[in-house]
Amino acid sequence: MTDTWLTTLITDTPQQGFELAITLSRRGVKYTQPDSEVLHKLRPEYANDHAALTAASQVIALNFQTVAAANNYWRK
Amino acid sequence: MTDTWLTTLITDTPQQGFELAITLSRRGVKYTQPDSEVLHKLRPEYANDHAALTAASQVIALNFQTVAAANNYWRK
Amino acid sequence: MTDTWLTTLITDTPQQGFELAITLSRRGVKYTQPDSEVLHKLRPEYANDHAALTAASQVIALNFQTVAAANNYWRK
Amino acid sequence: MTDTWLTTLITDTPQQGFELAITLSRRGVKYTQPDSEVLHKLRPEYANDHAALTAASQVIALNFQTVAAANNYWRK
Amino acid sequence: MTDTWLTTLITDTPQQGFELAITLSRRGVKYTQPDSEVLHKLRPEYANDHAALTAASQVIALNFQTVAAANNYWRK
Amino acid sequence: MTDTWLTTLITDTPQQGFELAITLSRRGVKYTQPDSEVLHKLRPEYANDHAALTAASQVIALNFQTVAAANNYWRK
Numbered sequence: 001m002t003d004t005w006l007t008t009l010i011t012d013t014p015q016q017g018f019e020l021a022i023t024l025s026r027r028g029v030k031y032t033q034p035d036s037e038v039l040h041k042l043r044p045e046y047a048n049d050h051a052a053l054t055a056a057s058q059v060i061a062l063n064f065q066t067v068a069a070a071n072n073y074w075r076k
Numbered sequence: 077m078t079d080t081w082l083t084t085l086i087t088d089t090p091q092q093g094f095e096l097a098i099t100l101s102r103r104g105v106k107y108t109q110p111d112s113e114v115l116h117k118l119r120p121e122y123a124n125d126h127a128a129l130t131a132a133s134q135v136i137a138l139n140f141q142t143v144a145a146a147n148n149y150w151r152k
Numbered sequence: 153m154t155d156t157w158l159t160t161l162i163t164d165t166p167q168q169g170f171e172l173a174i175t176l177s178r179r180g181v182k183y184t185q186p187d188s189e190v191l192h193k194l195r196p197e198y199a200n201d202h203a204a205l206t207a208a209s210q211v212i213a214l215n216f217q218t219v220a221a222a223n224n225y226w227r228k
Numbered sequence: 229m230t231d232t233w234l235t236t237l238i239t240d241t242p243q244q245g246f247e248l249a250i251t252l253s254r255r256g257v258k259y260t261q262p263d264s265e266v267l268h269k270l271r272p273e274y275a276n277d278h279a280a281l282t283a284a285s286q287v288i289a290l291n292f293q294t295v296a297a298a299n300n301y302w303r304k
Numbered sequence: 305m306t307d308t309w310l311t312t313l314i315t316d317t318p319q320q321g322f323e324l325a326i327t328l329s330r331r332g333v334k335y336t337q338p339d340s341e342v343l344h345k346l347r348p349e350y351a352n353d354h355a356a357l358t359a360a361s362q363v364i365a366l367n368f369q370t371v372a373a374a375n376n377y378w379r380k
Numbered sequence: 381m382t383d384t385w386l387t388t389l390i391t392d393t394p395q396q397g398f399e400l401a402i403t404l405s406r407r408g409v410k411y412t413q414p415d416s417e418v419l420h421k422l423r424p425e426y427a428n429d430h431a432a433l434t435a436a437s438q439v440i441a442l443n444f445q446t447v448a449a450a451n452n453y454w455r456k
């Protein structure tokens with residue numbers, strides 16, 4: 001991938017950090033399967049499978065650990 | 077998602093922190109499958125499958141690691 | 153859940169910390185499936201499935217990471 | 229469980245720490261299924277299943293993270 | 305493996321760090337199965353299986369935790 | 381196991397650290413199934429199963445987190 005999509009892990013709010021964690025999780029998939037059409041085709045079975053949804057949430061949780069630490073947990 | 081649902085990781089007690097970890101885990105699912113009706117339909121098979129329940133508990137554990145660190149483990 | 157079950161992550165000994173990690177792991181399940189009868193019914197197949205037992209041990213390991221860090225690893 | 233099996237996370241060497249991580253992993257299983265006879269019966273299918281062996285190694289890795297941190301990585 | 309492929313965990317940007325995390329994840333596979341031909345043959349079924357893609361993203365997330373910590377999260 | 385195989389987590393380079401992480405991952409398997417013949421027999425199905433290869437890479441990633449932290453990420 002040649003586009004720039006990640007220049008910082010710092011976000012203003014924890015919610016933006018959570019959404020960045022989602023972006024990181026999706027990019028992890030996209031680097032492995034860059035073909036959007038294939039990803040699109042997989043989506044219906046994916047989004048209707050509770051195990052898949054929990055697994056997605058787990059990857060987000062791992063990436064949120066990283067983003068939260070980077071932001072020193074948005075402590076005031 | 078345009079609503080604000082996460083403004084801080086700081087909670088008064090570890091139990092509230094654990095409950096925030098549950099919220100984060102569910103949001104991770106909801107960002108991937110925003111359709112509440114689908115989620116509702118998946119619930120019965122989900123909540124009666126021990127592997128799914130353990131997987132859910134695992135995601136909560138990961139998010140609780142983040143929330144607990146953010147709160148400096150609620151040390152006095 | 154309205155009862156108070158988690159007021160501190162601090163324990164006297166690492167073994168008590170490990171047992172707290174087990175409590176956290178079970179609570180993660182219970183928040184997702186609060187019906188004790190269902191949980192009771194799932195138990196036999198669960199406790200006789202080696203993959204399930206390893207998965208349970210994994211969740212305990214994650215929660216023990218949190219509890220151990222909270223207690224500064226019970227270093228003297 | 230009423231016996232005392234874990235009084236410290238500190239070990240002399242990283243190898244002893246790794247072996248403690250194995251003990252923690254097995255205890256996680258044993259708290260969930262305390263019946264030794266059942267565990268014994270599950271062992272053959274377990275120890276001949278590569279996915280189960282990798283999963284066991286994963287739990288050990290998680291517990292080794294905890295033990296290694298407790299020992300400050302046995303840095304001299 | 306005798307070639308040198310990893311001399312530092314430090315990268316200029318978080319995106320380069322994420323790409324290093326992908327390299328680490330692929331190397332973890334390659335050390336276990338060094339035969340490129342086998343890996344090539346496995347690829348089609350792999351890249352079309354949503355569970356496999358999520359699992360890949362999870363390994364990347366774990367390695368990104370390491371790389372991000374090494375780089376002190378690219379904080380300015 | 382009575383042989384000494386782990387005396388330090390410190391390595392000269394990140395690549396040696398990654399290779400130590402692989403050793404730790406394999407040892408985790410070997411402590412659970414010490415019979416080399418069984419492990420040898422499991423290898424073909426293992427090394428040709430993409431899910432197994434990803435799972436192996438995940439355990440390596442977890443152990444690499446430990447080794448990298450021990451080495452303070454080989455920062456200069």
